[in-house]
Amino acid sequence: MTTRAVRSRDDVVRTAGKLFAERGYHGTSMRDLAAELGLLGSSLYSHISSKEDLLVEVVEKGAHLFQSSADAALATSGTAAKRLKALVAGHVDVVLDHLDEVRTFLNEAGVLDEVHRSRVLAARDRYEASYREVLSEMKVADPKLAAIFLLSILNALERWYRPTGSLQRQDLVDEILGFALNGIRR
């Protein structure tokens, strides 16, 4: 006899994040998602109410992780340089520990309806403002542009970094900070 799979709502949301990250929202069907969980498509609707709601939940989880990380980093006592280091280390941790939610947050937010999309854009801007603020404290000439450049490096990690490689997490943080502070002349 075959056993029926029984899944929690959290299983559904987490697996949705995985598939949205890998194949994109429009590239993932509800039947794909159900199959990944060992269910039939219709069974998903006892856990969630719509595919769109699932995307909202995953993307907002990503947004929340980044904001929590930034809030903690800004609360670090000491110099602004130390807070910048905490911001970068926190960002790296969020990307590497919650890759699916981060990828969905970064790449699929554009699919959301107007209301949710603008909420996500606002969250992103608030997060970026944390970087601008610390960079301002460090008397950087153009904190806005510096924040964009640093976050470009950080957000791109999702596209190339593999934890199985030779570059360890702490080294990665140091390399990014070194590059941001001094460029390639080190």
Place this chain on the structure above:
Amino acid sequence: MTTRAVRSRDDVVRTAGKLFAERGYHGTSMRDLAAELGLLGSSLYSHISSKEDLLVEVVEKGAHLFQSSADAALATSGTAAKRLKALVAGHVDVVLDHLDEVRTFLNEAGVLDEVHRSRVLAARDRYEASYREVLSEMKVADPKLAAIFLLSILNALERWYRPTGSLQRQDLVDEILGFALNGIRR
């Protein structure tokens, strides 16, 4: 009487690039594409043979633009620093002048079948190798990582830069080069 729209194959490919860039490959239906051209879905098939072929064509156009740009930059005489500047200026030109093909190249290549995807990955690695080579000539400590960081900044332009803003193209190039060479301490 209403006039029949008559489109060229190139119109179809260019418009496909626009929609793939904006909504993603899976978020664009052939009827969406046709409507954007003032046609009915079935009319597209006198120009192209499949939706997948359309994606291949747009992505390979993006790959080709970047490679041509790098080849020209590497042919620049003078110092390695000058060649790096040519690489960065060329990349910025490609992104700003061919935004749709670039966005599709960067964000939708993963949708391609195995054969085409690995071809695109190889093209990307060849392009990145141009950066590694020039950075090596400049005696950078870790040319591989420096190339990744610089390209992270360059590829992210697609996500935030608006030509209507106050930052001009040449200033953008200078800012990126300054950041890459010296970091935020300038």
Place this chain on the structure above:
DNA sequence: CCTACCGATCGGTAGG
């Protein structure tokens, strides 16, 4: 380039 289709798949529901 349009008319008229095709089978397959989509997100989702009713009811058990």
Place this chain on the structure above:
DNA sequence: CCTACCGATCGGTAGG
């Protein structure tokens, strides 16, 4: 969580 569906939309074809 499954069975049995639903109408809508998908990529694509035949023929003019």
